[in-house]
Amino acid sequence: MNADDFFPRSSRKRSLENQEQTHPKPRPQMDSMSPVALRLAISQMTTKKWALQDDLDLATELGLLHVGLWRWKYEEETEQRTADLLEKYGIHPSSISFIGGFTGTNGYLLEDVMAESKNVIRYASWIGASTIVVSTGERGTHIQKHVMRVVRDSLVELADFAAEYDIHLALSPMTPSTAHGWTFITSLRKCREVIEQCNHDHIGVCLHSFHTLQERHWKAELRPLISKLKLVRLSDGLTASKPRKQCLPFAGKMNLAAMLDFLESNGYRNLYEIDTWSDEVWQCEQIEPFQKCLQEIITNFPSAPDQ
Template sequence: MKLAISQLTTLRWSTEEDVEAYRRHGFSAAGLWRPKLDELGIEKTAELFAENGMSVSSLSWAGGFTGSDGRGHDEAIEDAIEAVRAAEILGADTLIVLAGGHNNHIHGHAMRLLRHGLEVICEEAALTDLSIALEPIHPGCGSEWSFVGDIETTLDVVESMPESNVGLVLDAYHLAMNINSQEELDLLENVLPMVRLVQLGDARQTPLGEQNRCLLGEGRVPLQELITMLERSGYDGYYEVELIGEDVEPLPYEQVLQHTRAYFEDRLARMQ
């Protein structure tokens, strides 16, 4: 298993602190958050990761093509192109894309804006090894960030792209919370060829309001069943842990990383 930690998990730390702690806890890759990247700079971040033998599992995020964050469509595309170029320098595996909220657009127009923006950045990334991954966000906690909230809509978008370097992010927090049967798990298995990144987060309640994730294994998300299915089906990408919200905010980051490492060691032992 290729394990990574999202920098959102250790939001208050600097990138230098992230790298030191992630390595010490046995994680060899990280999902980078662009505000932290801006603080240290692209070149220095790339050097830091190379010097420490670490990889970049993802860069988060580009998109917002509907203008819901206050930017115009063209401005969002320009920013996304910058993100593609940054990801290439960093050797990132995946660039995460968020659609943007509806922003008073009718659904059809919002979809056209998303498809156009996604097509442009997929073309920009076509000559690199970078994957572009659209992330559906649970409507209960992120409608202002993305009007795309389910696998079916996400697949409709990515399968309409002319380039083959685009897929989706399978975030367990957003997509696997309410899986209650093997049949529902099988539906996720059917989309695996389009999965570019798996993000793991647990939660005690269905998303509502702000994201609120808890330590892995302490919530209701069927993580063990999901990971077992992914491994059985030959998924060979990153498992990137993203833990944010009021349930984990009071916890020392060292405790969060230690618990996450122990969780994976236990799961790996069970699968052998």
């Protein structure tokens, strides 16, 4: 996936005149909702072609309380309208994606990147999003030491700023085959190196199952990062080994159940987002595949220790 398709270059404001009246659909009663569903969100990258209100309707019908916001969508709707819709639906943002591009390989000036990122942090504080997902930018022609210094200094400056708002930044490692245009963090080990270099309480990890489960020793590499996990994103692959295409969680052949069990047994208690980047899923206009996905996650989710 091309990073330019997911990073807004500038805010695309749309007139609020003649906007349709919003009528949120009834939400299931809290006491009838699955405890697992209370920790789940739907990422707006999964429903790439849907409007924001459609995403909120979907979350409501699925009985979810959270949506992972994507900047393309909320900036198109305008920040104020997005905040109003979230409040009207009673939906909480699980995260905002993405800030970053510190290395300049996408054509961004670092000064602009930093100013834009701070604006996103302010907005996250306004709407109650505690996690912002970061994509560093790829290495390009820079030497590794220079890239690490630029990224470290940028992250620490932003993390200091984010700490004032009680916001956390989450680095998102990707596989080498998918990281082009996105990041030089292509393994959990590299992610840990950046985390250790930054040494900041407000810098952590956004783990993605599609990328994580392609690492041969993912459990050993992940264990030291458990305490730094701010968010976990769930997707599946059409094959068990080195899949090229993503699909909705538990619609493929990757061992998601093992990852969920590992995370929960090692104390992870934060949110999960359904986050699938797939042309087939992006063409979907029905709720049924998402209902099936939710049920599969609930069915395969490990039982609480006291059960």
